[in-house]
Amino acid sequence: MRRFFLIATPYAWLLLLFLAPFAIVVKISLSDYDLAIPPYTPQFSWDEGTGAYIRQLDFENFLFLTEDDLYWKAYLSSFKIATISTLLTLLVGYPLAYGMARASAEWRTTLMMLVILPFWTSFLIRVYAWKGILSNEGYLNQLLLWTGIVDTPLTILNTNTAVYIGIVYTYLPFMVLPIYSALERLDTSLIEAAEDLGCSRLTAFWLVTIPLSRTGIIAGCFLVFIPALGEFVIPSLLGGSDTLMIGKVLWEEFFSNRDWPVASAVAVILLLLLVVPIVLFQRNQQKQQEAEQ
């Protein structure tokens, strides 16, 4: 009895507030837009019966998504932005994780805390901090003009560059931590052995360190890529009107156009796109766990 209660409570909660809402999204994505409250048709009614109701559902919204340029461009550009910023995060994060893993033991806990600390501070604030830096009169342009590197201020805010910077900045801890934990476990005698056997430092790094930290790199990349793909806050605060990201499109479709069926269809496709990286990520984690055992 107690066991049943223990299982049933969180189970029921998740069924009701996670799975059921999802089924509703799928259902509405198959409905049609209507000027009514709530703004879609058909509404289910017991009089007409289930059969008649199901016959009214169709894939029209999904067809609409393929016909209108905006949507597939938004998916493509989200994919592009997420990929580029994941690679940039790797470029910034790897040296940082490497430096942390090579620091002395008493320093490591402090460095670790310094990486985690920004993660606890508000996401919004961290994105907002860049608004002041990147704007035309911002601190970066002031510095560049003052040092004479540029004559006219650079336009960075409200472009995709600002979005890249924002994603790299906010997701950096997600990249650093898995790479750091892979590098920390790495047996340094292997690198010494490679050097003894005639490898230069760089080749030893390339042939030994990188492959041995691969699971960390893969985990970090997915941890950045997956949330970046559906990101809303960063493109809406740092990006421009031409920054197309699917999270933003969904938001606007819902709040500005009030087109629930299309917004739901956008959500369903986004989720289908995310299944691939999520499955790959899970497999990587499993492999790592097996390797540890």
Place this chain on the structure above:
Amino acid sequence: MNKISWFNVVSLTLGFAFLYIPMIILIIFSFNESKLVTVWAGFSTKWYGELLQNEAFLDAAWVTLKVAVFSSTIATVLGTMAAYVMVRSGRFWGRTLFSGMIYAPLVMPEVITGLSLLLLFIGIGLDRGVLTIVLAHTTFSMCYVSVVVSSRLVTFDRSLEEAALDLGCSSAQAFRLVTLPIIAPAVISGWLLAFTLSLDDLVIASFTTGPSATTLPIKIYSAMRLGVSPEINALSTIMIAIVTVGVIGASLLAKQQMLRKRREEQQAVRS
């Protein structure tokens, strides 16, 4: 390697400069006299004063705090239960679905979680406000709690529990007297994580709230869209300060506890 190469020093310096300079600039300019945030015009704390008189922000902060306390507490209870089920209950009907529902919210884009919950609340005719945000936050943060707690439960030595049962504890007593104190640090960090996630959330709260409840992130976001303002800088500084004190305090406490435990163990060995 004992000596640290110049490469490591440079990469650490640059990396941490990148992480911290934006926030340091933000903090410095919250003490700026001028309304123009990008021009320094002398030291002043007037924006903090104005912030404390801004009723809209104070109301929003109060709503946010209420939501965070309720949702993280319920999420901790449910998440701990879920973790216990995942680690201890063995096979039961629909286990795969259960574990899927625990892990899926961790990778689900916030816009989708928000949208789907909003459609549910409208579907069942629930008035949107504090209650709906609490339900929404509880749902996604209980999954984080359960991940944190189950990682502790996996390494837990079950023989301690069995010993308690052998010595005459009921299973509820064994849980309360043995299991709970041992997993307590994980439960507390789960609660803290859920609390921070709730304080921080903009997207899900925007979808699931109604006109009666505006949370601080929603308020901050609408102010941020208009541009950079010294009042938001001041508010951000206060929030950064609270988090910094909290995180450093918690880690010092954990360190002290570890030292005490080690000392006690040494004493036990000696005697």
